[in-house]
Amino acid sequence: MDASKTIATPHGNHLVAGEWVAGSETFESDPASGPRFSFSVGTVELVDRACHAAEDAFAGYSHTSRAARADFLEAIADQIEARADAITAIGTQETGLPVARLQGERGRTTGQLRLFAQHIREGDYLDRRHDAALPDRQPLPRPDLRMIQRPIGPVAVFGASNFPLAFSVAGGDTAAALAAGCPVVVKGHSAHPGTGEIVAEAIKAAIEATGMPKGVFSLIQGGKRDVGTALVQHPLIKAVGFTGSLSGGRALFDLCAQRDEPIPFFGELGSVNPMFLLPQATAARAEELGVGWAASLTMGAGQFCTNPGIAVVQAGAAAVKFVQATREALLKASSQVMLTTGMAAAYREGAAHMADRAEPVISTDSKGREALPNLYKVDASRWLADPSLSEEVFGPLGLVVHVDSPDQMVDIAKALKGQLTATMHMDDSDTELARQLLAVLERKAGRVLVNGFPTGVEVADAMVHGGPYPASTNFGATSVGTLSIRRFLRPVCFQNIPQGVMPDDLA
Numbered sequence: 001m002d003a004s005k006t007i008a009t010p011h012g013n014h015l016v017a018g019e020w021v022a023g024s025e026t027f028e029s030d031p032a033s034g035p036r037f038s039f040s041v042g043t044v045e046l047v048d049r050a051c052h053a054a055e056d057a058f059a060g061y062s063h064t065s066r067a068a069r070a071d072f073l074e075a076i077a078d079q080i081e082a083r084a085d086a087i088t089a090i091g092t093q094e095t096g097l098p099v100a101r102l103q104g105e106r107g108r109t110t111g112q113l114r115l116f117a118q119h120i121r122e123g124d125y126l127d128r129r130h131d132a133a134l135p136d137r138q139p140l141p142r143p144d145l146r147m148i149q150r151p152i153g154p155v156a157v158f159g160a161s162n163f164p165l166a167f168s169v170a171g172g173d174t175a176a177a178l179a180a181g182c183p184v185v186v187k188g189h190s191a192h193p194g195t196g197e198i199v200a201e202a203i204k205a206a207i208e209a210t211g212m213p214k215g216v217f218s219l220i221q222g223g224k225r226d227v228g229t230a231l232v233q234h235p236l237i238k239a240v241g242f243t244g245s246l247s248g249g250r251a252l253f254d255l256c257a258q259r260d261e262p263i264p265f266f267g268e269l270g271s272v273n274p275m276f277l278l279p280q281a282t283a284a285r286a287e288e289l290g291v292g293w294a295a296s297l298t299m300g301a302g303q304f305c306t307n308p309g310i311a312v313v314q315a316g317a318a319a320v321k322f323v324q325a326t327r328e329a330l331l332k333a334s335s336q337v338m339l340t341t342g343m344a345a346a347y348r349e350g351a352a353h354m355a356d357r358a359e360p361v362i363s364t365d366s367k368g369r370e371a372l373p374n375l376y377k378v379d380a381s382r383w384l385a386d387p388s389l390s391e392e393v394f395g396p397l398g399l400v401v402h403v404d405s406p407d408q409m410v411d412i413a414k415a416l417k418g419q420l421t422a423t424m425h426m427d428d429s430d431t432e433l434a435r436q437l438l439a440v441l442e443r444k445a446g447r448v449l450v451n452g453f454p455t456g457v458e459v460a461d462a463m464v465h466g467g468p469y470p471a472s473t474n475f476g477a478t479s480v481g482t483l484s485i486r487r488f489l490r491p492v493c494f495q496n497i498p499q500g501v502m503p504d505d506l507a
Contacts, residue, residue, distance in 0.1 A: 018214030032096030042223025053215030096337030173241030290325025418468025
């Protein structure tokens with residue numbers, strides 16, 4: 001399709017319990033190309049309406065059959081695909097992402113919905129357990145005990161700026177909550193409100209097609225900080241899913257903890273995703289590793305939460321080859337449009353901060369909403385002494401950390417904060433060092449890779465997309481894969497409950 005063709009003008013309204021609702025104030029979108037459109041600004045009053053509608057819907061939706069919820073998830077996927085061209089057209093204009101990226105992300109989004117549908121049909125996620133009654137046990141009888149996971153209640157989801165589909169209106173958090181049996185109130189991201197509106201239309205159509213309660217989904221567009229605050233502090237909201245910045249996520253996390261009834265905040269906040277180039281692997285394929293790293297750094301203008309921002313390598317001839325190969329590959333990279341003007345400005349600030357503290361290998365001058373790659377290097381002692389060098393710069397920026405020895409490589413690993421991913425590039429003769437590193441890295445990251453690059457997160461049963469703080473706010477959870485559904489469930493034990501009263505999934 002031609003994503004540059006004229007797109008339909010969005011109506012710009014919120015979706016609250018099956019109705020499109022206008023607001024008294026509006027904001028304009030800020031697309032990378034194409035026309036600007038007006039959208040209603042979210043309000044505290046709309047949040048309250050949406051949360052009450054979600055609570056009203058919970059009574060029925062939480063007791064729907066797994067088969068009915070699976071049909072609903074698949075209907076959402078079908079309705080999104082029915083709007084594929086419209087989503088791609090406005091999505092590319094709003095975000096500057098290429099057509100192929102939007103098409104791939106749409107496939108990931110619909111694939112995730114269908115995977116979750118299959119998963120809940122099978123029922124294993126319920127973790128059902130049964131201890132049969134022992135009425136004759138001495139000295140005391142044992143009652144009949146049955147345990148199952150049950151949905152927790154309405155869930156708030158914050159759309160992500162860097163994934164207009166996979167982590168936004170119908171993305172992983174929304175899909176997981178709906179699969180669990182929880183209604184959802186989404187605060188859409190103002191970076192791509194038109195895309196969010198079309199996806200909300202798809203969910204509305206799926207609700208109507210499957211007869212689900214209207215309050216099972218609402219979308220509040222835009223809004224100031226008071227809207228986000230009202231959402232996470234609303235007494236009817238029982239959990240929050242968030243993907244975004246460390247500062248924004250931490251502020252919302254604190255609000256959740258300060259409530260009269262504290263609730264879980266499942267936030268993915270930031271990660272530099274370090275790579276460790278072990279000595280024999282570097283000696284054997286330094287140039288190949290440099291080219292691969294450059295490709296991963298610049299993919300999507302570096303706007304991935306799994307972007308590998310740091311490469312740790314032992315100083316020497318092989319490290320020189322690695323840095324040179326990375327440099328040559330990055331110099332060939334074209335300027336890319338970033339998702340928002342704010343992100344582009346933050347990227348320039350991050351590069352300037354790095355230039356003050358590390359030695360430039362490539363130092364570029366990005367303009368406006370465009371981003372060119374930057375590359376810096378620093379020795380391990382300097383990196384260990386300056387915590388700011390371990391902070392994420394969102395964009396195509398890499399930092400090489402030179403260590404003097406394998407032991408110092410392990411010291412770097414120990415000094416890391418929590419990460420989404422950590423990577424080791426190794427050969428067979430690096431096995432002993434890899435074992436030492438793995439013992440450290442499995443405590444630092446939610447996913448540990450060998451001989452690969454972390455950009456690209458497979459949506460599968462075994463995937464973990466999360467990690468110790470500050471990568472995420474809950475080290476025991478993942479925001480990708482079927483285990484993500486578990487975030488919005490809680491175990492309930494039913495003791496001596498008659499079959500006619502028992503939840504259907506236990507009866």
